[in-house]
Amino acid sequence: MSVRFALLALLEQGPKYGYQLRSEFEQRTGSTWPLNVGQVYTTLTRLERDGLVEGAGSDEQGHVVYRVTDAGRDEVATWFTTPVARTQPPRDELAIKLALAVTVPGVDVGTVIQQQRSATIRALQDYTRLKRQEPLDLAWSLVLESLVFAAEAEVRWLDHCEARVRRAAAEAPAPEPSRTDEKQETTR
Amino acid sequence: MSAPVLELDAVSRQHGEGATLVQALRTVSLRVTAGELVAVMGPSGSGKSTLLTLAGGLDAPTAGVVRVEGTDLAGLGPAGRARMRRTSIGYVFQDFNLIPALTAAENVALPLELDGVRTSAARAAARTALEEVGIADLADRFPDHMSGGQQQRVAIARAVVGDRRLVLADEPTGALDTETGEDVLRLLRGRCDAGAAGVLVTHEARHAAWADRVVFLRDGVVVDETTSDPVESLVETGA
Numbered sequence: 001m002s003v004r005f006a007l008l009a010l011l012e013q014g015p016k017y018g019y020q021l022r023s024e025f026e027q028r029t030g031s032t033w034p035l036n037v038g039q040v041y042t043t044l045t046r047l048e049r050d051g052l053v054e055g056a057g058s059d060e061q062g063h064v065v066y067r068v069t070d071a072g073r074d075e076v077a078t079w080f081t082t083p084v085a086r087t088q089p090p091r092d093e094l095a096i097k098l099a100l101a102v103t104v105p106g107v108d109v110g111t112v113i114q115q116q117r118s119a120t121i122r123a124l125q126d127y128t129r130l131k132r133q134e135p136l137d138l139a140w141s142l143v144l145e146s147l148v149f150a151a152e153a154e155v156r157w158l159d160h161c162e163a164r165v166r167r168a169a170a171e172a173p174a175p176e177p178s179r180t181d182e183k184q185e186t187t188r
Numbered sequence: 189m190s191a192p193v194l195e196l197d198a199v200s201r202q203h204g205e206g207a208t209l210v211q212a213l214r215t216v217s218l219r220v221t222a223g224e225l226v227a228v229m230g231p232s233g234s235g236k237s238t239l240l241t242l243a244g245g246l247d248a249p250t251a252g253v254v255r256v257e258g259t260d261l262a263g264l265g266p267a268g269r270a271r272m273r274r275t276s277i278g279y280v281f282q283d284f285n286l287i288p289a290l291t292a293a294e295n296v297a298l299p300l301e302l303d304g305v306r307t308s309a310a311r312a313a314a315r316t317a318l319e320e321v322g323i324a325d326l327a328d329r330f331p332d333h334m335s336g337g338q339q340q341r342v343a344i345a346r347a348v349v350g351d352r353r354l355v356l357a358d359e360p361t362g363a364l365d366t367e368t369g370e371d372v373l374r375l376l377r378g379r380c381d382a383g384a385a386g387v388l389v390t391h392e393a394r395h396a397a398w399a400d401r402v403v404f405l406r407d408g409v410v411v412d413e414t415t416s417d418p419v420e421s422l423v424e425t426g427a
């Protein structure tokens with residue numbers, strides 16, 4: 001998937017060896033998705049098997065250099081012009097947790113939501129600190145914004161869940177007055 | 189640690205009484221020091237604006253103490269509070285609140301002139317403030333001939349002119365698009381980095397994230413607060 005296409009796209013700019021590909025990938029994405037060099041070489045081997053890259057000898061230090069083939073270039077062009085599919089949503093731990101929190105008795109849903117909101121905003125504060133370190137590399141700043149938008153969406157969804165849960169609680173039939181309430185009534 | 193610029197000590201504000209009693213804020217305590225930007229988040233009706241108007245001396249608490257630069261606002265009297273608002277406290281609103289008949293520079297100079305600063309000195313300070321928010325070239329424009337983002341820059345210049353140390357902003361990005369809103373946050377952040385204390389009311393997480401601390405209000409009560417210590421970095425910077 002994306003690592004394969006990312007490496008092909010990087011090779012479009014000229015032949016490179018594994019370490020170079022890794023560091024260029026990480027520079028553009030701010031090390032958000034660290035790659036190990038083993039992964040890079042495994043991917044290159046598969047790309048070579050599929051005829052999308054080919055060996056281009058080795059440099060003075062003995063690094064094995066790869067270059068993209070014509071078939072590889074076509075593959076990259078197709079990748080860029082095809083939208084990323086929204087397939088089966090990945091299993092979302094938070095959505096599952098909330099779905100269970102509202103159905104399992106005894107869970108304080110408000111606290112679950114607030115703790116998550118706090119944690120997500122702390123992550124957002126961290127991303128924002130990175131944004132303030134100007135000048136930001138364009139490629140990396142776009143990746144960073146993607147993290148910001150995702151975290152922001154999560155907080156908005158949590159706000160929505162909270163409002164819904166509160167409304168549902170307000171509409172639920174009033175519980176029987178508790179003992180302590182009765183006591184207060186009689187002392188008045 | 190430096191003395192707080194703003195201090196709310198067990199502050200409450202209630203409206204009405206008996207059956208119509210509303211507890212807009214209940215025993216809220218908050219300290220904001222110089223250089224610090226604190227965001228206040230919470231659903232509509234949770235008491236965010238109430239907190240800010242109390243902090244800015246626009247309203248008085250029914251219990252508790254509000255201190256700005258160490259001075260109890262209740263002890264000042266109306267004239268003293270008005271003076272404090274012109275010299276120490278800057279307010280930024282969602283709808284900018286500029287005076288349409290005045291140019292950008294005149295709007296910014298107004299609080300200084302009301303405070304007795306000579307017109308020429310006030311205009312010079314206004315120009316410096318407009319420069320700081322990046323719109324010195326719009327000094328002679330009227331609000332009607334500016335975009336929302338530009339008007340909000342003027343409002344920020346007006347809130348900080350004359351080196352006011354406390355900047356209070358109530359949903360200042362509410363009417364702006366994401367990018368323009370971000371510029372406004374950058375300015376507020378810069379002002380706090382330069383030594384002001386700031387309180388920002390917002391319901392947008394991406395804007396709250398510019399603050400050092402985020403305080404969460406529910407039904408007039410502080411229910412949670414993020415700390416100002418940076419968390420362990422989630423991502424590393426690009427090389």
Ligand SMILES: Nc1ncnc2c1ncn2[C@@H]1O[C@H](COP(=O)(O)OP(=O)(O)O)[C@@H](O)[C@H]1O
Pocket residue numbers: 203204210211212230231232233234235236237238239
């Ligand atoms: N002047 C007033 N009279 C009565 N109730 C008020 C007044 N001002 C605010 N309130 C109530 O106090 C609560 C908090 O309001 P506010 O601080 O404006 O909330 P927020 O800014 O978070 O939306 C709300 O329930 C609101 O209706």
Ligand SMILES: [Mg+2]
Pocket residue numbers: 236237238
């Ligand atoms: Mg409000």
